[in-house]
Amino acid sequence: MTVALDLESLAATLAGTVVTPADPEWPSARMAWNLAVDQQPAFVVQVADADDVAAVVRYAGAAGLRVTPQGTGHNAAPLGDLSSTILLRTDRLQEVTVDPAARRVRIGAGVVWSQVTEALRPHGLTALAGSAPDVGVVGYTLGGGYSWLARKYGLAASRVQAVELVTGDGTFCRVDRDHRPELFRAVRGGGANLGVVCALEFDVLPLSQVYAGWLMFPLDRAREVLDGYRAWTDGLDEAATTCVRLLRIPPLPDLPDFLSGRSFAMVDGAVDLPEAEAAELLAPLRALGPVIDTFAPMSTADLGQLHMDPPGPAPACGDGFVLDDLPSAAVDVLMELAGPGVDTPLLLVDLRHLGGALARRDPDGGAVDHLPGRFLGFTGGMVPVPEALPVVRAAVHRLVDAVQPWRSGRDYLNFREAADDPARFFDPATLQLLRALRAELDPAGVLRSNHAF
Ligand SMILES: Cc1cc2nc3c(=O)[nH]c(=O)nc-3n(C[C@H](O)[C@H](O)[C@H](O)COP(=O)(O)OP(=O)(O)OC[C@H]3O[C@@H](n4cnc5c(N)ncnc54)[C@H](O)[C@@H]3O)c2cc1C
The missing domain is CATH 3.40.462.20 (Vanillyl-alcohol Oxidase; Chain A, domain 3)
Incomplete structure (x- = not known):
C-alpha cells in the first residue's frame, strides 16, 4: 500500500481536510504564527471535529507517525524536525459559547483570545486572557496562562472546569474534577504530551x-x-x-x-x-x-x-x-x-x-x-x-x-521557545506523575508536544 493510498483512505474518513506537499494550500496550511519557523511536517490535517482528531491519532499510531496539535503556532519554535509528524491544525474548531448566568465559557480548540474577550464584552465578564489577542486559548491555558490579572486571580489553567480530549491511544474523553481527575490535573501543564484537546470549559470573572x-x-x-x-x-x-x-x-x-x-x-x-x-x-x-x-x-x-x-x-x-x-x-x-x-x-x-x-x-x-x-x-x-x-x-x-x-530553577513553559530539560517546568513529583500517565495513555509515543517529557 502506498502512502498516497493511505492518505486517501484517511481523508475519506474525515470531515476535515488532508493537505500534502503536493497541494496548492501547502504553504499556508503548514505555516506557523511564528513565520521564522519553517514547519515541514509529513502532512497537515485540518480537523473539523473530535471524531477527526481521534481518527488522525489512530491513523498515526498505525502508520508509525506522530501527531502534533497546533492552534496558532505561537510556540512552534521548539518542535524541531516534523518530517515523521502529522501537523494537526485545530483552526476549524471554532465554537465559542458563553453561559453568562453560570459565568462559564466553552471554546473549541481553534479559538484565539480575541474571540473570547469580544464574546464576553457585552456580558461584563472577563477571562484570564494573555497579552496577545491572537494567541490560542488552548495552548496558552494548557501551559498555565499569565494574564493582566494574574497576580490577583492566579493562572488561567486553574479556572478550567472541563477538558475534552483525545489521548495518544485515540480515545476521546471528557475529564473534570469528578471524572478522571488525575488526567484533568495533568493535562493543565502536560498539554499535548497527554492529549489533543478538542474543547475547554472555563470560568470567567464578573469584572468589566x-x-x-x-x-x-x-x-x-x-x-x-x-x-x-x-x-x-x-x-x-x-x-x-x-x-x-x-x-x-x-x-x-x-x-x-x-x-x-x-x-x-x-x-x-x-x-x-x-x-x-x-x-x-x-x-x-x-x-x-x-x-x-x-x-x-x-x-x-x-x-x-x-x-x-x-x-x-x-x-x-x-x-x-x-x-x-x-x-x-x-x-x-x-x-x-x-x-x-x-x-x-x-x-x-x-x-x-x-x-x-x-x-x-x-x-x-x-x-x-x-x-x-x-x-x-x-x-x-x-x-x-x-x-x-x-x-x-x-x-x-x-x-x-x-x-x-x-535565574530561578524553574521556568514558565509558555515563555520558553527552546526545547529544554522538562525538570525546568515541573517539580520532580509532578514530572514523575506526568510521565507515568503518559506511558499509560500513549505507550507508542504518538503525541508530540513542543515541550516533551
Ligand atoms: C506575542 C506573544 C504574546 C504572548 N503573551 C502571553 C501572555 O500574555 N501570557 C502567557 O501566558 N503566554 C503568552 N504567550 C505565550 C503563549 O501562551 C504560548 O506561546 C502558547 O503556547 C501559545 O499557544 P498557541 O495555541 O497559540 O500556540 P501553538 O504553538 O499552536 O501551541 C503551543 C503548544 O500547545 C499545544 N497545543 C496547541 N493546541 C493544542 C490542543 N488542541 N491540544 C493539545 N495541545 C495543544 C501545542 O502542541 C504546543 O505544544 C505569548 C506568546 C507570544 C508569541
Whole structure:
C-alpha cells in the first residue's frame, strides 16, 4: 500500500481536510504564527471535529507517525524536525459559547483570545486572557496562562472546569474534577504530551473594568526605571499585574509618530482596584516622571491592545526565563546588553511581575498551578530574513546566559521557545506523575508536544 493510498483512505474518513506537499494550500496550511519557523511536517490535517482528531491519532499510531496539535503556532519554535509528524491544525474548531448566568465559557480548540474577550464584552465578564489577542486559548491555558490579572486571580489553567480530549491511544474523553481527575490535573501543564484537546470549559470573572495603561520613559532612563520598578514591586498589592520593558519599536508605517522607530523603558499593566486607589498605588512610578502616561479606567475587553504585541503572524526569535530577583548587578547586565546606546537586535526585554496569587499553589489547579520566582522574563527580536536568525538567536542566548546568576530553577513553559530539560517546568513529583500517565495513555509515543517529557 502506498502512502498516497493511505492518505486517501484517511481523508475519506474525515470531515476535515488532508493537505500534502503536493497541494496548492501547502504553504499556508503548514505555516506557523511564528513565520521564522519553517514547519515541514509529513502532512497537515485540518480537523473539523473530535471524531477527526481521534481518527488522525489512530491513523498515526498505525502508520508509525506522530501527531502534533497546533492552534496558532505561537510556540512552534521548539518542535524541531516534523518530517515523521502529522501537523494537526485545530483552526476549524471554532465554537465559542458563553453561559453568562453560570459565568462559564466553552471554546473549541481553534479559538484565539480575541474571540473570547469580544464574546464576553457585552456580558461584563472577563477571562484570564494573555497579552496577545491572537494567541490560542488552548495552548496558552494548557501551559498555565499569565494574564493582566494574574497576580490577583492566579493562572488561567486553574479556572478550567472541563477538558475534552483525545489521548495518544485515540480515545476521546471528557475529564473534570469528578471524572478522571488525575488526567484533568495533568493535562493543565502536560498539554499535548497527554492529549489533543478538542474543547475547554472555563470560568470567567464578573469584572468589566480595570485601571490600566502605560508609563513610558525614554530608553536613556532605563536604569532608573528598572531600579524604581524593582523597589516599587516590593510587597506590592496583588491587585497590580504589570511588566517593565526595554522596548525598541521598529519604524512601521502603521504606528503613530510618537512610537514608530522610538525606544523606551516602560511599565504597562493593569490594577484591579477602584480608580483612586489604583492611582495611589501607581504614584511612586508616576513620580519618576514618564513622558507618556496612559493609565486610566479601561474595559477589560480592551486589555489585548495594551502590550503592543504583533497584530498577526510575525517572524520572531525569543526565549523566556524567570528571575528570583533583580538586584543592581542584574540591572547592570541588562543595561550592558539592551540598555541605551547598545546596538542590539533585541526589540524587547520584558520582566513581568510574579508573586501574589501566582506564588501560591492552587488546590484547583493543574500540573502547572503556580509560578515561583519574582519576574517572568522574555526577550527576543524580529527575523525579517532567514539570515538574521542566528544573529537574533545569539543575542537572545547572550542575555539569557548573562542573567543566569539570578535565574530561578524553574521556568514558565509558555515563555520558553527552546526545547529544554522538562525538570525546568515541573517539580520532580509532578514530572514523575506526568510521565507515568503518559506511558499509560500513549505507550507508542504518538503525541508530540513542543515541550516533551
Ligand atoms: C506575542 C506573544 C504574546 C504572548 N503573551 C502571553 C501572555 O500574555 N501570557 C502567557 O501566558 N503566554 C503568552 N504567550 C505565550 C503563549 O501562551 C504560548 O506561546 C502558547 O503556547 C501559545 O499557544 P498557541 O495555541 O497559540 O500556540 P501553538 O504553538 O499552536 O501551541 C503551543 C503548544 O500547545 C499545544 N497545543 C496547541 N493546541 C493544542 C490542543 N488542541 N491540544 C493539545 N495541545 C495543544 C501545542 O502542541 C504546543 O505544544 C505569548 C506568546 C507570544 C508569541
